[in-house]
Amino acid sequence: MREVAVIGVGMNRWGELWKMSHRRIWTEAALEAIEDAGVDHVDAMYVGCMSGGLFVGQEHLGALLADQLGMGPIPGTRVESACASGGLALRQAWIAVASGVHDIVLASGVEKMTDVDGGAATYALSTAADQEYECYHGITFPGLYAMMARRHMEQYGTTRRQMALVAEKNHRHGALNDRAQFQHEITADQVLGSAMVADPLRLLDCSPITDGAAAAVLAPVELARRITDKPLVRIAASAHATDSIALHDRDELCRITSTERAAEQAYRQAGIGPDKLSFCEVHDCFTIAEIMITEALGLVDRGRGGAFVEAGETALDGRIPVNPSGGLKAKGHPVGATGVAQVREVVLQLRGEAGRRQVKDAHWALTQNMGGTGASSVVHIFERI
Ligand code: COA
Numbered sequence: 001m002r003e004v005a006v007i008g009v010g011m012n013r014w015g016e017l018w019k020m021s022h023r024r025i026w027t028e029a030a031l032e033a034i035e036d037a038g039v040d041h042v043d044a045m046y047v048g049c050m051s052g053g054l055f056v057g058q059e060h061l062g063a064l065l066a067d068q069l070g071m072g073p074i075p076g077t078r079v080e081s082a083c084a085s086g087g088l089a090l091r092q093a094w095i096a097v098a099s100g101v102h103d104i105v106l107a108s109g110v111e112k113m114t115d116v117d118g119g120a121a122t123y124a125l126s127t128a129a130d131q132e133y134e135c136y137h138g139i140t141f142p143g144l145y146a147m148m149a150r151r152h153m154e155q156y157g158t159t160r161r162q163m164a165l166v167a168e169k170n171h172r173h174g175a176l177n178d179r180a181q182f183q184h185e186i187t188a189d190q191v192l193g194s195a196m197v198a199d200p201l202r203l204l205d206c207s208p209i210t211d212g213a214a215a216a217v218l219a220p221v222e223l224a225r226r227i228t229d230k231p232l233v234r235i236a237a238s239a240h241a242t243d244s245i246a247l248h249d250r251d252e253l254c255r256i257t258s259t260e261r262a263a264e265q266a267y268r269q270a271g272i273g274p275d276k277l278s279f280c281e282v283h284d285c286f287t288i289a290e291i292m293i294t295e296a297l298g299l300v301d302r303g304r305g306g307a308f309v310e311a312g313e314t315a316l317d318g319r320i321p322v323n324p325s326g327g328l329k330a331k332g333h334p335v336g337a338t339g340v341a342q343v344r345e346v347v348l349q350l351r352g353e354a355g356r357r358q359v360k361d362a363h364w365a366l367t368q369n370m371g372g373t374g375a376s377s378v379v380h381i382f383e384r385i
Pocket of ligand 1: 118182205206208285329333372
């Protein structure tokens with residue numbers, strides 16, 4: 001296996017991009033990454049997209065976007081694993097470069113979600129849950145995560161305010177990110193007073209519906225050293241795990257086992273433990289998700305994730321900053337793009353280019369991207385070399 005580096009990253013200003021087509025959103029991010037990498041071609045490309053069909057009526061994205069890129073008849077592959085599609089696209093690109101099949105590979109993700117109304121978007125998202133055993137009974141993702149939140153509150157004493165503090169923190173970070181959908185701060189009291197979506201989760205506990213894309217260029221470390229003189233970011237580990245898709249089939253409702261398994265493998269590959277990490281970008285699709293993920297990654301003991309955020313440990317100036325980009329909550333969550341945008345944040349941070357949200361002395365970073373209620377999880381670890 002070859003050592004692989006991320007040598008270029010790109011993303012749009014995320015939000016409701018009504019004036020841009022699906023393919024244009026993707027192209028803007030892809031070209032930014034290619035320019036940042038300083039290359040004039042890519043040998044192959046992967047695109048993570050959850051549901052081009054239901055959101056914009058477009059499938060066959062591997063070929064469509066390879067054609068759009070105009071870099072010859074390169075292999076273009078679409079990757080789907082619900083909200084983890086982007087993280088999995090990165091993993092496929094890493095496998096292609098590490099194995100020696102391709103040298104310069106574009107990993108990307110895109111979703112244009114706001115062309116359909118809220119009901120249709122909720123339906124499209126719910127196709128990532130178990131249709132027969134969950135959705136046909138009327139449950140949607142806010143409802144599923146609401147059950148996980150209730151269970152966490154019951155089992156560990158996690159409070160409503162602790163969840164609200166996740167949103168407050170991530171909006172504070174997002175206000176420092178000029179590509180985030182929401183660049184304003186909110187308070188925990190505003191979260192607690194926002195409209196109820198699925199008890200106990202309120203509007204400001206939820207990630208939004210977003211249009212956007214992100215991209216990253218990967219190359220073998222040896223080649224990367226000849227291509228760019230920017231600090232190199234090495235992919236130290238790439239791991240992927242799955243779990244039962246239906247929540248009711250799990251032994252425990254408020255535990256993300258697929259993330260635990262992927263993280264365990266990733267720490268082993270990288271040869272480090274969570275104590276070495278400078279920061280993490282994680283999948284806070286709902287505030288309770290970030291709390292459960294900090295536990296699954298071993299940043300804090302099981303059941304203590306709420307107290308961890310309350311103590312300020314996960315803030316930008318805390319012991320282990322979580323979601324310095326603003327996370328899904330403030331940066332936005334165009335589902336197929338999220339996992340790749342996490343990598344953009346890692347690369348900016350590890351190069352020391354994150355501006356006002358720079359994590360001090362960042363050296364090791366972890367990304368965690370998941371599909372559904374954790375039926376799939378992808379974890380990557382990165383090192384500045
Ligand atoms: N956070 C902050 N503000 C939000 C928001 C969010 N998650 N969602 C919407 N808003 C804002 C909008 O910008 C809008 O503000 P404006 O009036 O100033 O323009 C206002 O709230 C109303 O927006 P609207 O689009 O009408 O909201 P909605 O009620 O249709 O949708 C949710 C709100 C929470 C239901 C929707 O964002 C949602 O479904 N989120 C979860 C997405 C999801 O499940 N992703 C997959 C995870 S596994």
